Amino acid sequence: MERRALLVLVVCWLGLLLSPGAGAADDHLPHDNNQTSGGVQSFCQALDPSPQVQPFVEELTQPPVIDISTGQQLTLGVYKIKQKFHPDLPETTLYAYGTSEATASSPGPTLVATRGNESYVRWENHLNDTQHFLTVDHTIHWANPKTGGVPIVTHLHGGEVLSESDGYPDAWYTSSGELGPSFTTQNYTYANSQPAALLWYHDHTVGITRLNMLAGMNGMYVVKSPGEEPANLPSGEFERLIVVQDKQFHADGAVNFPTVGVSPGVHPSWCPEYYGDTIILNGKAWPFMTVYPTAYRFRMVNAANARYFVMTLSDPRLRFYQIGTDGGYLHMPLNLTMLTMGPAERLDFLVDFSTVQPGTVAYLNNSGNAPYPDGDPAVGLTTVMLKFNVVAAPENSTLPPFDLPATQVLSPM
Ligand SMILES: [Cu+2]
Structure with a gap:
């Protein structure tokens, strides 16, 4: 097998x-959060x-x-x-x-x-x-x-x-x-x-x-795998599965992909890597997510051609608890401040928003160089992927407590 x-x-x-x-x-x-910009080494046109x-x-x-x-x-x-x-x-x-x-x-x-x-x-x-x-x-x-x-x-x-x-x-x-x-x-x-x-x-x-x-x-x-997975993981609305991709667009909305290659005399349009200046999560460019002050589970796929996402959370009170990777669950959760996700890779992690007050705004940021690891730094809006708006739970509702998987042992790095 x-x-x-x-x-x-x-x-x-x-x-x-x-x-x-x-x-x-x-x-x-230049870094400007009102600008859409890619800022990567030019391989082709x-x-x-x-x-x-x-x-x-x-x-x-x-x-x-x-x-x-x-x-x-x-x-x-x-x-x-x-x-x-x-x-x-x-x-x-x-x-x-x-x-x-x-x-x-x-x-x-x-x-x-x-x-x-x-x-x-x-x-x-x-x-x-x-x-x-x-x-x-x-x-x-x-x-x-x-x-x-x-x-x-x-x-x-x-x-x-x-x-x-x-x-x-x-x-x-x-x-x-x-x-x-x-x-x-x-x-x-x-x-x-x-x-x-x-x-x-x-x-x-x-x-x-x-x-x-x-x-x-x-x-x-x-x-x-019912019965074989850690109990009490965030589920339902507290579990989000996300495909991340980068794309570039023409003014008419069409996908912008090079038509002139790196060695056009030999291969007219072939280029070794593609970086788009627009970060897309589940088919939306730079979405936001409304969260309650409790733990959420995120399962992500990097469907980009070449872009690595080096992810951090903008608020130091928030941390990643990585519980899984491509092949499934880790033996123990990892308490991390940074996660790196290469093309085709998957990550499974929790973020506990109960450590911040309702009204808090936080971001999932990206600092992955393009190409990774020695290329140009991420600039402009490629430095951010997702915004979190933390809001109070609805009245009379009970949020699930933050509960790391019982079968795994927390191991701060
Ligand atoms: Cu594949």
Whole structure:
């Protein structure tokens, strides 16, 4: 089983390496919290800054949740949709997962499985574009369907799965039915044999993974393990699952991705890394979150192409209690002031807001250099991810007490 898990991991990262991202952003803008600015080393062409937006005007939302522990096959399609990332931004065209075109979103629905129960997902391609809306570099090894269209294939990142259901980069398929050389089925089986953890699904097509990811093809996948997880963790409204991504936008709302590569004479549009100047949590640019003075659980996925998030809390009375990582729970919670989350990584942590008064405003900040660790410092609004507004609990309500998992021992660092 360990060998299989390792193989899956290797295949996934190979896919990313074969189809690296691209990018650049405006360079060295002054620190100004009213400005949208990326300020990273330019690998390829410098991209125009995204339209300026007012941060923290929309509440953090949660993607729809679908229980896949029932044994019933779920059909999820990829659809071309429009989505608003911010009231100040025009609609953005995306390719996104959903049970229908009307409900598709980026991130897609959060799939919740139970350890020991197989689940079944049929992944459908409903993209009828004759070509990708982002610029494909035809000089690098990519799916290159003879009949055109937008190939897709879905990988469950971190999942222990058999190869037919792993979403190999060459197992792609188009909406017209053209198949990649490794295609066997689009009906995938997930064993859910592994310990409880947050996984995520994303496109994995050879040579355009970076484009399909930025186009919106990602979502979360939870393996639950009743009876084997720490008791009394914050749950319900006190548990938030969050996909973090950075994007850059044209004035018309379209995703801004380099069209001129790092060595355009050889590869016209290929770039090694992409950094967007807009930080997006669950499909919203710089949302805020209203919290009561109690503990919340945060489970995060970094779905960025290249950006590392080095996260701190702006109020020294607030701390991170990290309880889990990619593979599931840690042996003991870690009492931390900083968390680092690289691309594709997951973090599971608690923040106890009972240590501050209602009326307190706090921020989840980012100080990750881009590229990490030796690139340019984060500047402008890339230094902040999420705002917390601490409010009093409703009258006559009882908030759950802060309760670190009983099966773990607090170990201050
Ligand atoms: Cu992956």
